Amino acid sequence: MNHAHARRFLTWTLTTDKPTSARCNVLGNSMLPHSKDKMAVAVAIKDDGKRVAVCECCRNHIAATHWLREHGQEPSESKIATVSLLLSGRWEIMQRQGYQRNAIMHFVRILEGLGHVTRDEKTVCAGQVTRREVSFRMISPS
Numbered sequence: 001m002n003h004a005h006a007r008r009f010l011t012w013t014l015t016t017d018k019p020t021s022a023r024c025n026v027l028g029n030s031m032l033p034h035s036k037d038k039m040a041v042a043v044a045i046k047d048d049g050k051r052v053a054v055c056e057c058c059r060n061h062i063a064a065t066h067w068l069r070e071h072g073q074e075p076s077e078s079k080i081a082t083v084s085l086l087l088s089g090r091w092e093i094m095q096r097q098g099y100q101r102n103a104i105m106h107f108v109r110i111l112e113g114l115g116h117v118t119r120d121e122k123t124v125c126a127g128q129v130t131r132r133e134v135s136f137r138m139i140s141p142s
């Protein structure tokens with residue numbers, strides 16, 4: 001997602017309306033992955049007043065873009081990906097899949113330093129192997 005693409009989301013408003021379309025209507029690209037099933041979960045209103053059904057992943061990307069702007073951060077691709085991941089509440093799943101790009105970890109630590117993110121650590125026993133699992137969550141998702 002380039003910055004222009006990200007800034008587009010700043011003009012979109014998420015609503016709590018129920019989507020009338022079953023599928024996400026956002027035009028995706030390589031940087032904006034849809035949820036696997038593309039099932040619409042929310043409605044966003046674009047700057048031209050048009051309503052768009054959005055899937056969970058697109059909704060999180062829109063919310064992440066607004067969150068960054070509200071907290072004085074320029075919405076770049078990796079920052080949006082980071083906050084979107086935190087908003088999805090699926091950090092541990094991503095971690096198990098080895099989905100941890102350096103840029104994401106870097107920005108999570110910055111957010112942690114700013115007090116926006118908290119760290120949960122636990123020890124997981126899998127057979128004879130014990131490993132440490134670290135996950136992060138937003139303190140103030142609004």
Ligand SMILES: [Zn+2]
Pocket residue numbers: 024025026028033034035038054055056057058059
């Ligand atoms: Zn989507």
